[in-house]
Amino acid sequence: MKKTLAIGTLIFLFCGFAAAQIAVNPTGVNVNSQNPTSVFLTFGPIPAGYSPAEAQWCGSISPAPPPAIGNRCAPGTIYGTLPARLNISASSGNAGFTDIMGIPSSVVRRAYQAAAGGGDSGFFYVRRFVSASGGPDQFVAVTCRMAGGGARVPFALTNVELETGNPEQIVFVKKGGPLPNITANIKYNGTGRLRGRWEVVQPGEDDPEPRDLLTEASIPVEQRPLQRRYTEIARFSHFLPPVGEFKLELEAGKSLSAVAEGRYLILLRIEAVDDKESSSNLASVGVGNGTVRSGAVASFPMPVFKFFVVGNVAGWGKTGDLVQTNAPIPGANGSPLFAWPAHMDAESYRISVSNFAGEVVFSAITPKGVLSYTAPSWFWQKFDGQKLKWKVTAFDPEGNQLAESSPKDLLRGI
Numbered sequence: 001m002k003k004t005l006a007i008g009t010l011i012f013l014f015c016g017f018a019a020a021q022i023a024v025n026p027t028g029v030n031v032n033s034q035n036p037t038s039v040f041l042t043f044g045p046i047p048a049g050y051s052p053a054e055a056q057w058c059g060s061i062s063p064a065p066p067p068a069i070g071n072r073c074a075p076g077t078i079y080g081t082l083p084a085r086l087n088i089s090a091s092s093g094n095a096g097f098t099d100i101m102g103i104p105s106s107v108v109r110r111a112y113q114a115a116a117g118g119g120d121s122g123f124f125y126v127r128r129f130v131s132a133s134g135g136p137d138q139f140v141a142v143t144c145r146m147a148g149g150g151a152r153v154p155f156a157l158t159n160v161e162l163e164t165g166n167p168e169q170i171v172f173v174k175k176g177g178p179l180p181n182i183t184a185n186i187k188y189n190g191t192g193r194l195r196g197r198w199e200v201v202q203p204g205e206d207d208p209e210p211r212d213l214l215t216e217a218s219i220p221v222e223q224r225p226l227q228r229r230y231t232e233i234a235r236f237s238h239f240l241p242p243v244g245e246f247k248l249e250l251e252a253g254k255s256l257s258a259v260a261e262g263r264y265l266i267l268l269r270i271e272a273v274d275d276k277e278s279s280s281n282l283a284s285v286g287v288g289n290g291t292v293r294s295g296a297v298a299s300f301p302m303p304v305f306k307f308f309v310v311g312n313v314a315g316w317g318k319t320g321d322l323v324q325t326n327a328p329i330p331g332a333n334g335s336p337l338f339a340w341p342a343h344m345d346a347e348s349y350r351i352s353v354s355n356f357a358g359e360v361v362f363s364a365i366t367p368k369g370v371l372s373y374t375a376p377s378w379f380w381q382k383f384d385g386q387k388l389k390w391k392v393t394a395f396d397p398e399g400n401q402l403a404e405s406s407p408k409d410l411l412r413g414i
Helices: 001-018 105-116 221-226 379-385
Strands: 024-025 028-032 036-042 050-058 061-063 069-073 078-081 090-091 096-103 122-131 137-148 156-163 171-174 183-189 194-203 231-240 245-249 262-270 304-310 336-339 349-353 360-367 370-375 388-395 402-403 408-411
Touching: 028 036, 036 137, 050 069, 050 096, 050 304, 069 078, 069 122, 078 231, 096 122, 105 137, 122 194, 156 262, 221 402, 336 388, 360 370, 370 388
Parallel strands: 028 137, 069 137, 171 304
Antiparallel strands: 024 036, 036 096, 050 078, 050 122, 061 069, 090 096, 122 137, 156 183, 183 245, 194 231, 194 262, 262 304, 336 370, 349 360, 349 388, 388 402, 388 408
16 A cells, blocks of 8 residues: 555656646757857746746757756857846746757857768757756757758848948038938848838937847747837838848938937837747647747847937037937947037147136047047946036147037936
8 A cells, every 4th residue: 555655746846847847949050050049938837936047058958867857968069058138038927938049150160060070960959957955957949950051940130230431430410411321231040021110219218128129929929028119210122032132221211300409319110920940839839829920030139220419510619418318328438538629720639628627637638520439437436425527628630629519417317
């Protein structure tokens, strides 16, 4: 009787663990054998107390040692780990988990080399889930089948860059003038319809959050309507054949005039479209019904184009406002990036930062043609918390002052 009870208990525990095992959809995908690939994955149901851990790519998998569940990467066959910069995974409704498998070039290269050396043409993506209450680790694997970048590979954006043909780091537009010409150079895998819109963030509006800059197909389906919307200035819909590159122009650039002075942001918003090569079936992983559209997925945020609308900047005037914003934008090292429009007769410019008492505490000189300056990396370590103002002064070839901007507040993080 005791033996029968023990066997029954083991069967119950085994069934309990089996029922709680995390699944994934799709379970296998075609990936580009020469370039990066991004794929929308749905995991679920995620048991209470479990959270995602690292994700790895490897050449082969093997059963995880008990009590862990699933197949883990076999030792010695690991190609790489999902970089933090590409990890935009998020929890989804109904105990689900959305993961964007962004395969970097380094992993693709190692997988291709292994296949060229006589190994298997496929490899694996393994995501580990850990329990905060002492439950066994769970490993969930996705099969990656190497192919070309054609129609049988998920439709995904692999790189997007904005260009205007203007060599300056910061672009200034005269008040009442048209927007700059903007082109998005897009690299992609697969084939599908690129559909979306251009939006503009006007002076005084809140900046977009990081999630607002992702393509719609890169976030959980229930969170897609929550992306912040701004003023739409143009829409686009283009079918992209499987050639891998496309130039998208802002067609409204010559007809929309910017009137208000200040800083503007141009956003590229990419909408989700159908893509049978990587659609996620929610019912197959027990987190809902229907299929999630995941065409035009990307593992990175879309770039943002900044420009400033100013008044008459040819000769500035004695105290003409040069930069219509409360503060410079953060530079590459986190310090302020100062920028200003060109003065027609200037040979050099001086950036001056003053404290509350009007004393100059920092200054820098730039030559003719250099219209931006990034402060040293220690800038905020020295001046953080102080009430500062900044201005730019233009000088002629003899060192005589030509014009000076009105002082502007310098605030950290703006």
